[in-house]
Amino acid sequence: MNMKIGTLASHTGLSIQAIRYYEQQELVPTPGRSSGNYRIYDETSVKHLVFIKHCRNLGLSLEEIKALLRVRTKPDETCSEINHIIDHHVAVVDRRLTELQELRQQLGALRTKCGENQAAKDCGILRELFEITSP
Amino acid sequence: MNMKIGTLASHTGLSIQAIRYYEQQELVPTPGRSSGNYRIYDETSVKHLVFIKHCRNLGLSLEEIKALLRVRTKPDETCSEINHIIDHHVAVVDRRLTELQELRQQLGALRTKCGENQAAKDCGILRELFEITSP
DNA sequence: ATTGACTCTCTAGCGACTATAGGGTTTATG
DNA sequence: CATAAACCCTATAGTCGCTAGAGAGTCAAT
Incomplete structure (x- = not known):
């Protein structure tokens, strides 16, 4: 189930740099690392990034997407x-x-x-x- | 007829910084200077910059506008x-x-x-x- | 003489990345 | 087992078309 950033990139259609950029901008949680300091992702990461990609396709800014993701973590609001x-x-x-x-x-x-x-x-x-x- | 950059800005509706940026990007010729090192413009400059502004309003990039201006200087092509x-x-x-x-x-x-x-x-x-x- | 309005150059910042340099790691092959 | 290819890492600079700011100089009026 685990994958490295290249696999995640091809699964989501995003570039490797874009994924790292989203991490830096705190749109995705900091992923775990392998022994060789490689980022390790799973299926949840794919869904998360596909969500972001879809929002970007709708023209939402990263800040707007961040707000949407924040609301998602507070499901009772x-x-x-x-x-x-x-x-x-x-x-x-x-x-x-x-x-x-x-x-x-x-x-x-x-x-x-x-x-x-x-x-x-x-x-x-x-x-x-x-x-x-x-x- | 001569004017400084602030007057040119209000005559064209462009910001002072935008005018200086266009000069730096070589869309407008480097203007003459006053004794106090102020840029000096005239009516031609107004026309030139209004042309650029109009093209920008049409969504043309500065490179495209540059190309249009180049053609203008070769009227027989x-x-x-x-x-x-x-x-x-x-x-x-x-x-x-x-x-x-x-x-x-x-x-x-x-x-x-x-x-x-x-x-x-x-x-x-x-x-x-x-x-x-x-x- | 001084205030205020104007101008100068230079630098940094925006958004959402892309591209590069200069290294380390893992995997496949001989 | 050595090496080469493919992958990954961080850090930095560049894209576009400006805008905003610092710190300094110039000019007109009071």
Whole structure:
């Protein structure tokens, strides 16, 4: 059942350095060591790190994930903090989505300003970029 | 017509440090200096920096902006590199948009798993986060 | 003469890692 | 049993696009 960091890395899809970084940032407990000072992990570590990875895929920061993990160790507290973290993150994602959609539109408009191989001095994109003054 | 860095900053909406950073990264030419070693700018500098700011608002990296500025100084070359930069950036934005939309959906689904003030041990969000194994 | 506002350079810090250097350990093969 | 390959260790520097701060100099007004 025991494994070293390389095996854990391939089981979780994380890099070895990322795992050590999470340990340093106290997102995972300091693991035991072998006689040769190698980190030793087990199935619990895999689950723990997969949880972290999944949260990272959702765009949560390490601090937010840390908060989620803290709540998990106090199972009798209410989970309003969890809801709060997720709600906050949803708001961040929604804001970012709106920004990116506006951006996409501007880029699309910009792209139509220039054909394939004009001389740069006639390039509509450059002209446009120099003329637009308001963001 | 001449101005110091603070005036340039308020004319462009950039921070003083950002302007100095752009100079260091060679996005703007090294400006002249006053007798007291103050950077001296003019209207051209304003245009130059507004161009950069506009590109940053579009999400272009400083390296990409540098490439655009390089093409601008060679007005007889074709602007295919410009098109290439913009096309590449559109692709990046589109990919990011798709990712964020998926993310948003997953977060929305997750949020329905838990009401307001359950005990953490019964929180559907935590359970969900621990069970989902594929990203 | 002094205050206050402005500017200078240099350095450190953010977040979430990645990459490297320079070593030690374990495992497989000859 | 010797050695080479594969793995692991710590510590440090780098990424990007800035921001914030220290400690010093410059300039305008009172």
